[in-house]
Amino acid sequence: MSKPWGRTNAGREADRPLPKHSNTLLYDLHAHSTASDGTLAPAELVRAAATSGILNLALTDHDSVAGLAEAATAAAELGLQLVPGVELSVTWESRTIHVVGLNIDAGHTGLNEGMRRLQETRSERAQEIGRRLEKKGIPGTFEIAAALAGAGMVTRTHFARALVQLGHAASVRDVFDKFLAQGKPGYVPTVWAEMAAAVGWIVDAGGVAVLAHPQRYKMTGSWIRRLTGDFKAAGGQAVEVISGNATLSDIQTNAALAQRYELLASVGSDYHGPEQVWLKLGKIPPLPAALTPVWTRWETER
Numbered sequence: 001m002s003k004p005w006g007r008t009n010a011g012r013e014a015d016r017p018l019p020k021h022s023n024t025l026l027y028d029l030h031a032h033s034t035a036s037d038g039t040l041a042p043a044e045l046v047r048a049a050a051t052s053g054i055l056n057l058a059l060t061d062h063d064s065v066a067g068l069a070e071a072a073t074a075a076a077e078l079g080l081q082l083v084p085g086v087e088l089s090v091t092w093e094s095r096t097i098h099v100v101g102l103n104i105d106a107g108h109t110g111l112n113e114g115m116r117r118l119q120e121t122r123s124e125r126a127q128e129i130g131r132r133l134e135k136k137g138i139p140g141t142f143e144i145a146a147a148l149a150g151a152g153m154v155t156r157t158h159f160a161r162a163l164v165q166l167g168h169a170a171s172v173r174d175v176f177d178k179f180l181a182q183g184k185p186g187y188v189p190t191v192w193a194e195m196a197a198a199v200g201w202i203v204d205a206g207g208v209a210v211l212a213h214p215q216r217y218k219m220t221g222s223w224i225r226r227l228t229g230d231f232k233a234a235g236g237q238a239v240e241v242i243s244g245n246a247t248l249s250d251i252q253t254n255a256a257l258a259q260r261y262e263l264l265a266s267v268g269s270d271y272h273g274p275e276q277v278w279l280k281l282g283k284i285p286p287l288p289a290a291l292t293p294v295w296t297r298w299e300t301e302r
Contacts, residue, residue: 027295028284029058029083029102030212030243030268034150035067036087037157039273042067043074048274050078052282056295058085058102058268063118064153065106083298086111087212088201089118089192092227095217096190099198099231100240102266103298104207111205118193119153126154128188129180133159136185138168156180157272172275196234208297209236210266213243214257215250228257238264238294242285245278255288265291 032038033045040048042059049057057080059071068084075082084106090097104111130142144162145154160175169175179186192198202209211231214224228239239261241254258265267284287293 026053026055027267027293028054028056028269028271028281029085029210029266029294030060030087030100030240031057031271031281032061032087032273033059033067033071035059035064035152036061037152037155037272039275042071045271046071046074046078046080046082049281050080052280054080054282056081056083058083058100060085060087060100060102060268062087062153062155063089063115063122065104065112065115066152068106083295085207086115086202088114088198089121090195090198091190091192092195092230095219096192097195097217097227098212099195099202099236100210100212100266100268101202101205101207102210102238102294104202104205106205108201108205111201114193114197114201121190121192122153122155125188125190126159129156129159129186132188133163133179133186138163138166141166141186159186195230199231199234199236203235203237208238208264208294209234210238210240210294211236211263212240212268213270214239214254215246216243221253224253224257225260228261228263232261232263236263237297238266240268241265241287241291242267244270246285251285251288255291258291264294264297266294 031045033040033042059067061067065086072082083102084104086101088099090099133141141159141162145158148158148161160172163169163175163179164172169178199209239254239258241258242251265287267287269279269281269284271281
């Protein structure tokens with residue numbers, strides 16, 4: 001195990017009114033491509049976003065900006081504004097936390113060096129997952145996962161798809177529950193970047209650091225507040241108030257975090273591909289009007 005350096009909800013409270021912010025539906029600031037664990041190539045993702053009515057899309061692959069050039073070309077052809085982004089892996093209090101970087105300089109040396117080290121950690125973890133599953137009588141998962149990843153990084157999601165393909169589970173979600181969650185045969189403890197380091201890479205690259213989907217970490221309210229406070233102290237600037245199929249309760253809790261810690265508010269589907277039948281591009285609920293949207297940061301500068 002390396003040393004530290006430097007829910008998706010199946011449903012929603014559909015019958016209750018959501019807070020309103022007129023511009024939210026034009027934005028999706030958290031999405032993945034085949035450069036990490038998405039199933040659409042960067043250009044395909046951009047086309048899907050444009051078709052769904054999104055005008056401002058952030059490509060935020062895990063620990064990688066490899067898909068941004070292709071996405072930017074497609075976005076220019078379609079008249080869609082691409083926000084260059086990334087989702088960095090962080091270890092905080094022995095938990096894995098994700099920090100999204102928005103409007104970054106993808107060529108920044110410090111950011112790229114940080115991502116290179118995270119990618120090495122991902123590669124080591126993937127090989128160890130393969131070894132552990134083989135010891136449990138499931139050989140060949142690493143090779144299948146690598147083939148599914150193609151030119152991208154091998155992630156746990158690729159292992160999940162491999163195990164579904166091999167008939168060991170009915171769905172990707174089942175794989176995580178049976179094989180990849182803590183205490184399961186394919187679980188590998190992993191230490192990522194320190195919070196201050198990851199936030200620093202984003203800020204130094206001219207970007208806005210966003211605490212991704214705080215409600216998915218399954219923490220108590222006091223722990224989420226502690227996390228948000230530490231994130232703000234490290235230089236974090238925004239929180240993802242709406243992510244995926246957020247419930248009204250999630251939105252209210254995250255909005256309260258944004259207000260309490262004086263953070264900008266971000267929105268993102270965390271879209272990985274059409275296989276997520278419960279999640280559609282362009283279906284993000286509006287932000288509460290009292291919050292300041294994160295995109296005002298770079299739109300004001302523009």
